[in-house]
Amino acid sequence: MLTLQGISKSFGSVTAVKDVSFSVNKGEFFSLLGPSGCGKTTLLRIIAGIYQSDSGSIQLNDVPIDRKPMRARDTALVFQNYALFPHLTAFQNVAFGLKMRRVPREELTRRVSEALELVRMSSFAKRLPGELSGGQQQRVALARAVVVRPSLLLLDEPLSNLDAKLRDEMRGEIRSLQQRLGITTILVTHDLQEAFAVSDRIAVLRQGSLQQVGTAAELYDAPASQFVAAFVGHLNLLTGNVTAVEGGNATIACGDGLTVSVFANARPWRVSDMAWVSLRPERIRIGDANLDGGSFDARVADITYLGGRVDLALAVNGVTIRAHVPNVGQPMPKPGEIVRIGWSRDDVIARPDGGE
Numbered sequence: 001m002l003t004l005q006g007i008s009k010s011f012g013s014v015t016a017v018k019d020v021s022f023s024v025n026k027g028e029f030f031s032l033l034g035p036s037g038c039g040k041t042t043l044l045r046i047i048a049g050i051y052q053s054d055s056g057s058i059q060l061n062d063v064p065i066d067r068k069p070m071r072a073r074d075t076a077l078v079f080q081n082y083a084l085f086p087h088l089t090a091f092q093n094v095a096f097g098l099k100m101r102r103v104p105r106e107e108l109t110r111r112v113s114e115a116l117e118l119v120r121m122s123s124f125a126k127r128l129p130g131e132l133s134g135g136q137q138q139r140v141a142l143a144r145a146v147v148v149r150p151s152l153l154l155l156d157e158p159l160s161n162l163d164a165k166l167r168d169e170m171r172g173e174i175r176s177l178q179q180r181l182g183i184t185t186i187l188v189t190h191d192l193q194e195a196f197a198v199s200d201r202i203a204v205l206r207q208g209s210l211q212q213v214g215t216a217a218e219l220y221d222a223p224a225s226q227f228v229a230a231f232v233g234h235l236n237l238l239t240g241n242v243t244a245v246e247g248g249n250a251t252i253a254c255g256d257g258l259t260v261s262v263f264a265n266a267r268p269w270r271v272s273d274m275a276w277v278s279l280r281p282e283r284i285r286i287g288d289a290n291l292d293g294g295s296f297d298a299r300v301a302d303i304t305y306l307g308g309r310v311d312l313a314l315a316v317n318g319v320t321i322r323a324h325v326p327n328v329g330q331p332m333p334k335p336g337e338i339v340r341i342g343w344s345r346d347d348v349i350a351r352p353d354g355g356e
Contacts, residue, residue, distance in 0.1 A: 001026050002047070002152060002184065007056035009042055016042040018208040024186060029178050031187040031195040034205035034231070040188045041156055043205070047186065048077045048154050060151055075152040076145035080160055082137045084129040090116065090140045091125040097148040115147035118177060135166045142174065146181060153178070155187040159194065171198050192233060204228050223349065226276045234349070235322045236279040242352065245269045252277055252350060255319040260294050262350040275352045281311070283347035284323035286333070291342035298341045300333045314341060
């Protein structure tokens with residue numbers, strides 16, 4: 001298990017990481033997610049030992065590693081640019097860490113061969129990095145990291161230099177490799193789909209501060225803040241004022257005549273307070289007029305055909321609502337057409353903490 005407690009780091013007057021605490025379970029795939037400049041790479045480098053934190057503590061398997069040098073932390077880091085030695089073959093690159101650890105030649109050869117086989121690079125063992133594609137270089141970098149059998153594998157945006165198709169393929173391979181080896185892994189990424197696809201849990205960072213930790217489903221279905229909701233893909237984020245709280249429900253006015261009813265859920269709702277609301281696009285119903293969360297006439301402003309689904313931009317009382325409609329062969333509305341839309345209170349996410 002990895003445990004971070006109160007980690008902070010500043011560079012001059014700029015605070016990169018601010019009082020971050022979380023734990024990563026043994027064998028877990030954990031991701032640090034957030035926009036550029038939020039502190040996720042700085043945090044990873046603090047864990048690796050490249051940077052020294054200004055305050056806080058780090059323990060790996062109940063052993064403090066704060067003051068240990070990078071080579072003594074029992075971690076392995078895969079860099080964004082792979083950092084392979086250009087003059088060494090794939091085999092020699094993978095073997096480098098074992099040579100530094102003075103592993104006997106016979107064992108070294110066996111472990112390097114096993115690592116290359118794990119990443120399907122055995123037939124490329126004699127090639128130099130310049131003779132390999134980006135995806136192949138990525139596999140060699142992964143093999144070099146896992147061959148030393150670290151307690152913790154650190155991945156610093158390892159797929160950002162690959163094209164979209166190869167990125168999808170490689171993230172599946174990384175997850176499969178992690179599960180086969182049972183190795184505790186931390187991934188840094190700004191790519192939501194990447195984090196959701198491979199992670200057991202995800203930490204969302206903003207301006208150096210930890211916003212929320214949870215599974216992909218927890219982050220998407222119960223975001224702790226408007227920022228988290230926006231970052232995990234909520235498109236219909238509205239702000240408004242609470243106009244009524246009664247019968248276990250709260251009513252929020254989000255526009256000129258656009259009101260949304262939500263379950264109060266024991267939150268501190270007060271009339272006239274600011275609140276934010278998320279109407280998830282896949283939960284917007286077309287043609288439903290009697291749903292308990294809200295029901296309105298909407299003008300179809302735009303249609304985007306995406307094969308398996310159709311995205312609609314709908315104008316409702318001066319507010320644009322986006323809806324994702326599964327394409328099952330049904331007739332679709334046309335631009336300018338008036339349709340009835342609605343949603344259930346169960347499908348609405350709302351928090352009485354105002355806009356951000």
